[in-house]
Amino acid sequence: MDSEVQSPRVEWTVVPSDIGPLLLAATGQGLVSVAFHAGAAVREREPARLGTRLGAEPVESAAGRLAEPIRQLAAYFEGRLTAFDLPLDWSLTTGFNRQVLRELASGVPYGTVVGYGELAERVGQPGAAQAVGAAMGANPLPVVVPCHRVVESDGGLGGFGGGLETKRRLLALEGVLPQPLF
Structure with missing residues (x-):
């Protein structure tokens, strides 16, 4: 059986940006969350909050699911990207x-x-x-x-x-x- 089905994960990382550090999180469906002002307090609470809301284990990782969102956000802030082309996980909104x-x-x-x-x-x-x-x-x-x-x-x-x-x-x-x- 697929390990994603057995043990869903939320991958997260913090990246610098022109508007301050952003905490990004993704599931197997796509990018699920972007959090502003990702200082120590946000880094401490947000992964666990996401894990609880999504029923998934939060794992810190800047690779895998987050590599493309990181690349596209960097290009956006550099003025080279005007439209994001990312799979999005809409499960935090209804x-x-x-x-x-x-x-x-x-x-x-x-x-x-x-x-x-x-x-x-x-x-x-x-x-x-x-x-x-x-x-x-x-x-x-x-x-x-x-x-x-x-x-x-x-x-x-x-x-x-x-x-x-x-x-x-x-x-x-x-x-x-x-x-x-x-």
Whole structure:
């Protein structure tokens, strides 16, 4: 019998990025989580939390399942990649949130933004802008599933789980906002 079936694993590692260290995790299905600000506290709690939520053993590894996500994220931050082509494991999200995140991943390309209300309309739920905001806050795959591209209809940045400075930096990288002065 396949060892993945007998003993599912979550492989994880921490990688540096232009927005600080990111903790990446993958299952046999694909990339399952990207966590911002992966300092000691995040490194301590996140693998175990993922293991519990996914019913899988967390194993630290920068090879195997994570090699391609690491490569693509590095290329993205270097400005050489504008669309991720990775298998994604959507098991940490369900229902409306999953529907919104899938629309975001496929329908809001690099260098563009969408309003919370417009994204709600795209998934057939006009008037659900606040629920879209909640879905963005629960996004287990930020950067790859680009919740930083969702903004307020009046041009405001809106919220962001990684912090507004991180959102500004990602939008500046994609040419949506001017680069910060320093």
